[in-house]
Each structure stands twice: as C-alpha cells, then as structure tokens.
Amino acid sequence: MRVALIPARGGSKRIPKKNIVPFAGKPMISHAIELVQSTKLFDRIIVSTDNEEIAALARQYGAETPFMRPEKESDDFATMTDVLLHFTEWLDKEKLAVNEILCVFPATPLLQKEDIITGLNRMKELKASGAFTVCPFPSKIQRALKINNEGSLSFINSEFEFTRTQDLEESFFDAGQFYWINKNDFQKEKKLVMAKSAPVIIEQLRAIDIDTPEDLLVAETLYKAFK
Numbered sequence: 001m002r003v004a005l006i007p008a009r010g011g012s013k014r015i016p017k018k019n020i021v022p023f024a025g026k027p028m029i030s031h032a033i034e035l036v037q038s039t040k041l042f043d044r045i046i047v048s049t050d051n052e053e054i055a056a057l058a059r060q061y062g063a064e065t066p067f068m069r070p071e072k073e074s075d076d077f078a079t080m081t082d083v084l085l086h087f088t089e090w091l092d093k094e095k096l097a098v099n100e101i102l103c104v105f106p107a108t109p110l111l112q113k114e115d116i117i118t119g120l121n122r123m124k125e126l127k128a129s130g131a132f133t134v135c136p137f138p139s140k141i142q143r144a145l146k147i148n149n150e151g152s153l154s155f156i157n158s159e160f161e162f163t164r165t166q167d168l169e170e171s172f173f174d175a176g177q178f179y180w181i182n183k184n185d186f187q188k189e190k191k192l193v194m195a196k197s198a199p200v201i202i203e204q205l206r207a208i209d210i211d212t213p214e215d216l217l218v219a220e221t222l223y224k225a226f227k
Contacts, residue, residue, distance in 0.1 A: 003044045004036045004102040007083050009074045010051025014212050019106045020057050024223055029106040033061045039113045048087055050074035081192055088187055104178040109223050110206040111177050119180045122198035129185035131198035133175035135207045140168040175207035
C-alpha cells in the first residue's frame with residue numbers, strides 16, 4: 001500500500017490559517033489534495049491536523065482525517081520527523097501494510113504532479129530510502145562571506161578564496177515541498193534526510209516558502225502566470 005500524508009496544523013503565526021487561506025479561489029490545502037489525487041499513485045490520502053476546520057475542508061476535497069494530531073506533535077517545537085513518526089505509529093496500530101509514504105506540504109501550490117512521480121521513480125531507480133525536492137544554490141557556497149566582529153567582510157572558508165567558481169562543486173538546499181520515504185527505513189533512521197536519499201531538482205522559482213503575506217502574493221502571481 002502507498003499513502004500520502006498532508007501535515008496541516010492550525011497554529012500558523014505569520015499567516016493566520018495559512019493552510020486554508022484562500023489561494024487562487026480555493027482553500028490552500030485543496031491544491032495539495034487535488035495535486036496528489038491527480039498522480040493516481042495513492043491508495044489513501046490522509047491529512048494530519050489538530051484543527052477541526054482544516055479537517056472538515058480536507059474531507060470536503062476528498063482526503064481522509066481518521067485521527068486528530070496530538071498536541072505534542074502540533075506545537076511550535078514539533079518537527080516534521082515527529083509528525084511522521086506519529087503517523088507511522090498510527091499505521092502500525094491500524095495494521096496497515098504501507099511501503100511508501102509521500103509527505104507533501106499543504107502550502108506548495110507551485111508543485112507539479114511530475115515532481116511527485118519523478119521522486120518515486122528516482123527512489124526506486126537508486127534503491128534509496130527516500131527522495132525530496134532540492135534547488136541549486138544560486139552561488140557557490142564555498143565562497144560564502146561573513147561579517148566579522150569588526151564589521152568587515154571575510155571568507156567563511158578561506159581555503160577557497162582563490163578558487164575559480166567554475167571549479168567548485170555545486171551545492172543544493174532542501175526546497176521544502178515534499179518527502180518520499182520508505183516507511184521501514186524511516187522508522188529505523190528516524191530522520192527525513194536518510195543515509196540514501198534521491199534528489200528531485202526543481203527550479204528555485206517554484207520553491208517559494210510561503211511564510212508571510214508578501215510570499216503569498218508572490219506565490220499567487222506565479223501560480224497564475226504558470227497556469
């Protein structure tokens with residue numbers, strides 16, 4: 001069995017009710033649910049939330065809410081690893097034979113179904129424990145600068161001061177869109193970036209992190225442009 005999990009707690013601070021805020025005419029979370037549905041990869045789509053309003057909207061758009069997330073996994077200190085461990089424990093209690101889990105975030109309206117499908121394929125091709133979206137850093141991080149105590153600039157890694165940028169290795173950052181995980185491997189390693197994780201490289205333009213009202217405006221403008 002293959003399941004998708006959409007984690008959507010109710011306690012967003014900078015954008016109140018971010019996971020259900022109107023976006024392009026529909027609640028934010030509806031875009032994630034419909035995207036996952038469009039892949040036709042999943043036996044079940046489950047929303048993990050501590051909020052009844054989010055749960056009701058999730059069911060309205062075709063997802064399941066078979067449990068309410070406990071307070072410990074819903075506060076400001078809970079990590080996504082905590083949320084996924086709670087979910088995998090629930091799967092075990094329900095005796096559900098799940099092999100692969102997709103954890104996709106609700107505020108990722110620029111994500112495409114091809115990204116999700118690519119992630120699963122890459123995980124299988126590499127016999128990896130997981131896969132997630134990454135973006136290349138726009139500049140070579142080996143030549144990063146810092147401001148020292150005197151207020152002037154210096155290299156963080158002085159060994160690369162005279163190295164040509166084209167000779168430096170490319171680096172990537174987590175785009176924060178989704179995580180594919182092999183359930184058994186995740187329960188053993190208890191971390192999202194496991195010993196063997198496959199990359200799904202996406203454009204930085206689509207990896208916008210919606211944390212402020214300004215981010216929301218930019219994301220909706222890009223969404224309409226892409227459509």
